[in-house]
Amino acid sequence: MxxxxxxxxxxxxxxxxxxxxxxxxxxxxxxxxxxxxxxxxxxxxxxxxxxxxxxxxxxxxxxxxxxxxxxxxxxxxxxxxSASHVLDSAAYTIKFQQESMAAQIRNLQARYQQQRTYIEKLKRENTQLREILATQGQDLHHDRLQIESSSYLNHNGKRQKIDALRPPTSSSPRSVATPVGPNRITLPPGQQPPQLSSNQNAYLDENAPPHNQHLQ
The missing domain is CATH 3.30.40 (Herpes Virus-1)
Incomplete structure (x- = not known):
């Protein structure tokens, strides 16, 4: 050897x-x-x-x-x-510069990935907000059409009522219905009311209902 x-x-x-x-x-x-x-x-x-x-x-x-x-x-x-010393120094210089550049590149890559994830999140939120705005815009357009249709007069000369815009009503349990009085008796022109005798008047008084009837 x-x-x-x-x-x-x-x-x-x-x-x-x-x-x-x-x-x-x-x-x-x-x-x-x-x-x-x-x-x-x-x-x-x-x-x-x-x-x-x-x-x-x-x-x-x-x-x-x-x-x-x-x-x-x-x-x-x-x-x-010597050339060997210069090459060793150059190799160390190259190694130092490459490591410094690699550290900066790794830092930039990490920041890029972080910003990319954040941008994707903002894109999704933007899409959701656009969908919400589109839905609200359709609802506003529908309400405006109903309001505009209520401004037109119907064949009776009255404005149409919108059930969707009318507040709900409910009957009160304490409300009392107003009693309806008897129908009026109207005589033809020139006709005199009939004369009732005292016996008929007494009979009518006995069989009369609790409330008085008024004849016109």
Missing amino acids: SAEVTCPDFDFWEFVACNRCQLPLSSPSGPTVPFWLTECGHVICNNHLSPNQSCSQCGSPGIQLIPLQQDMEPPMSDWFK
Whole structure:
């Protein structure tokens, strides 16, 4: 069984050199001259600095320089990190961003489901209210037709009565019927009332009913 081969960590600083003369930055005794990093992305040793502040590698005029060292500020320090370290950092960054976005998406999905359930409830209530309003509208239309029909006169010149709108009546048990009197006797014109004798009058008085009869 072969032994596992482990690769040492890659260190890019081992390969940093002047872009103009290829003088290495790293040496057993340390850098012999100062090195500079240009804003245009070139490594220049102190031997190839241009007096007119232009890049000796690409010729860009008026460039700015910073001392090349391992404790530089980002983003320049990131240029000299190993690719594996950069990829690990990028993978962590991607994981962090994905987890943050996934948390927001789950929250939005939960809120969407809650609002959807509430909207469905409102739709059902709206449908029920529409049905109630439709029923009430039909009842109002029917009542209006009855009221309008009562305003017309019948053949007798009177308004029709509506039993539906008439309040219910009930006979009172304490009401007493009014007695009806006797019918009137009307004589033809020119005819005199008959003369009754005293005997007939007495007979009538004896057989008369309790109440008096009036003759006209």
